[in-house]
Amino acid sequence: MANIKNYINGSFQNPINNEWIDNYNPSNGEVYGQIPSSSQEDVEQAYQAAKSAFPKWSQTTLDERSRILIKISELLEAHLQAFAEAESKDNGKPISVAKSVDIPRAASNFRFFGNAITQFASESHESIGQNAINYTLRQPIGVVGCISPWNLPLYLFTWKIAPAIAAGNCVVAKPSEITPMTAFLLGDLCNKAGLPKGVLNIVHGLGGTTGQAIVEHPNIKAISFTGGTATGAHIARVAAPMFKKLSLELGGKNPNIIFADCDYEDMLDTTVRSSFANQGQICLCGSRIFVEAAIYEQFKTDFVAKVKQLRVGHPSEATTDIGALVSKAHLEKVKQYIKIAKEEHGSILCGGNEVTIEGFESGYYLEPTVIEVQTNDCRVNQEEIFGPVVSIMPFETEADVLTMANDVKYGLSATLWTNDLKRTMRMSNQLQAGIVWVNTWMMRDLRTPFGGIKASGVGREGGFEALRFFTEAKNVCIKY
Numbered sequence: 001m002a003n004i005k006n007y008i009n010g011s012f013q014n015p016i017n018n019e020w021i022d023n024y025n026p027s028n029g030e031v032y033g034q035i036p037s038s039s040q041e042d043v044e045q046a047y048q049a050a051k052s053a054f055p056k057w058s059q060t061t062l063d064e065r066s067r068i069l070i071k072i073s074e075l076l077e078a079h080l081q082a083f084a085e086a087e088s089k090d091n092g093k094p095i096s097v098a099k100s101v102d103i104p105r106a107a108s109n110f111r112f113f114g115n116a117i118t119q120f121a122s123e124s125h126e127s128i129g130q131n132a133i134n135y136t137l138r139q140p141i142g143v144v145g146c147i148s149p150w151n152l153p154l155y156l157f158t159w160k161i162a163p164a165i166a167a168g169n170c171v172v173a174k175p176s177e178i179t180p181m182t183a184f185l186l187g188d189l190c191n192k193a194g195l196p197k198g199v200l201n202i203v204h205g206l207g208g209t210t211g212q213a214i215v216e217h218p219n220i221k222a223i224s225f226t227g228g229t230a231t232g233a234h235i236a237r238v239a240a241p242m243f244k245k246l247s248l249e250l251g252g253k254n255p256n257i258i259f260a261d262c263d264y265e266d267m268l269d270t271t272v273r274s275s276f277a278n279q280g281q282i283c284l285c286g287s288r289i290f291v292e293a294a295i296y297e298q299f300k301t302d303f304v305a306k307v308k309q310l311r312v313g314h315p316s317e318a319t320t321d322i323g324a325l326v327s328k329a330h331l332e333k334v335k336q337y338i339k340i341a342k343e344e345h346g347s348i349l350c351g352g353n354e355v356t357i358e359g360f361e362s363g364y365y366l367e368p369t370v371i372e373v374q375t376n377d378c379r380v381n382q383e384e385i386f387g388p389v390v391s392i393m394p395f396e397t398e399a400d401v402l403t404m405a406n407d408v409k410y411g412l413s414a415t416l417w418t419n420d421l422k423r424t425m426r427m428s429n430q431l432q433a434g435i436v437w438v439n440t441w442m443m444r445d446l447r448t449p450f451g452g453i454k455a456s457g458v459g460r461e462g463g464f465e466a467l468r469f470f471t472e473a474k475n476v477c478i479k480y
């Protein structure tokens with residue numbers, strides 16, 4: 001059994017209440033370890049450790065903070081294989097994805113913010129004619145909370161804790177209880193890299209108890225959260241009256257808009273990826289595909305043919321394109337949407353069924369599924385499914401597709417396929433999304449603002465936006 005412990009004040013501890021949660025391997029449906037079901041007392045201990053570490057860490061030079069973060073990055077790279085195997089086992093994603101995407105990006109997050117903090121500058125404003133100069137300090141907040149989801153476990157966990165620590169804060173962090181393993185393994189690397197004890201504290205447990213205790217803690221002054229929109233709304237209700245800073249990265253129902261003048265083969269390959277990467281469990285996946293009528297039938301034939309070639313298999317097989325979904329409950333949720341699609345008179349063009357993998361019959365496998373819908377105004381097009389399921393439908397005009405793309409409660413990302421520059425400019429301006437990709441998908445530059453509008457969240461992560469979130473601006477005005 002692979003048992004996990006809390007990482008508090010630089011050491012590994014059992015939960016005070018000695019209560020545990022089973023940890024499942026999605027590839028075979030078996031329990032393979034236990035994780036702490038931490039209580040408010042554990043969160044308080046983590047908070048106290050963070051509070052004690054803060055005076056020194058907040059005064060640690062930027063060079064030293066940078067050195068430690070880059071060292072963590074190097075250690076992650078040195079342990080790539082072990083971390084990728086752990087991530088794949090915990091989450092069900094193909095090991096190839098964990099090895100080429102998740103763990104390298106986690107390492108990049110530390111390297112990026114290790115470098116970024118040395119370039120982070122504050123502003124000054126000369127009050128001309130008033131004999132005064134203003135300068136703005138960017139001070140760390142103190143103890144901050146970071147709560148992350150299960151779809152990109154270490155990738156998103158480190159996307160929060162790296163900027164928080166770089167900016168001089170101390171952190172109480174909680175990974176998803178569904179995928180806690182790599183966050184647990186990270187603690188050891190932090191010690192090896194020389195991160196002072198108490199700067200990062202990792203408390204495991206359920207959202208409604210452990211997560212809730214972080215959000216409710218009166219002295220944890222900022223919360224950075226990624227996860228479902230309903231949970232984000234709940235966190236906002238708890239945290240807002242306490243005047244906490246909030247960064248909420250929530251769900252998406254992203255349009256993938258394909259015009260007839262696009263580079264067809266590039267579009268086709270990328271659309272398969274943007275639909276089904278990570279079993280479709282990425283908030284940025286293009287789950288609503290709109291295709292210009294002139295190429296709709298051709299696209300439908302070619303897309304379905306390519307999707308049928310995707311191999312659903314055990315995550316450890318090099319040939320696997322689609323691994324297991326993250327949990328039994330999530331598999332059931334996604335299957336429920338396939339049922340809803342049929343009730344709504346959608347046509348299942350391919351997929352729609354569970355897959356049994358020999359030797360792993362209790363794993364959570366589902367065929368990649370393409371549903372042809374008649375209207376954007378159906379549940380399959382309006383609600384986040386977050387699995388290997390996409391819808392397709394044709395459109396006639398730019399105005400029509402823009403209306404449909406925006407006619408959804410979410411506003412995270414949008415992808416546009418066209419070679420028409422003026423159309424690109426018009427549509428990029430009008431699409432209601434925090435991120436627009438044109439002729440590409442999920443091309444990431446960590447300096448760029450990342451986040452959504454509408455029900456997709458509040459605030460931006462990435463680059464200096466993240467460092468601004470994790471600092472308080474204080475203006476000093478000096479009259480001379």
Ligand SMILES: NC(=O)C1=CN([C@@H]2O[C@H](COP(=O)(O)OP(=O)(O)OC[C@H]3O[C@@H](n4cnc5c(N)ncnc54)[C@H](O)[C@@H]3O)[C@@H](O)[C@H]2O)C=CC1
Pocket residue numbers: 147148149150151174175176177205206207208210211212213215226227228229231232234235249250251252282283330333384385386
């Ligand atoms: N980034 C995204 O867009 C993500 C979206 N989702 C969506 O959310 C749906 C539900 O997935 P869940 O695993 O239930 O996500 P969730 O939003 O409940 O979980 C995300 C994190 O929040 C924590 N959490 C839950 N309740 C909390 C609370 N009251 N206070 C503080 N922390 C809390 C969880 O323990 C986990 O660490 C998915 O089916 C999917 O549609 C899920 C994961 C990521």
Ligand SMILES: O=C(O)/C=C/C=C(\O)C(=O)O
Pocket residue numbers: 149151152156159226227249281282283284444450
């Ligand atoms: O920062 C990125 O590159 C990706 C972020 C993805 C999510 O926030 C998500 O899928 O939840």
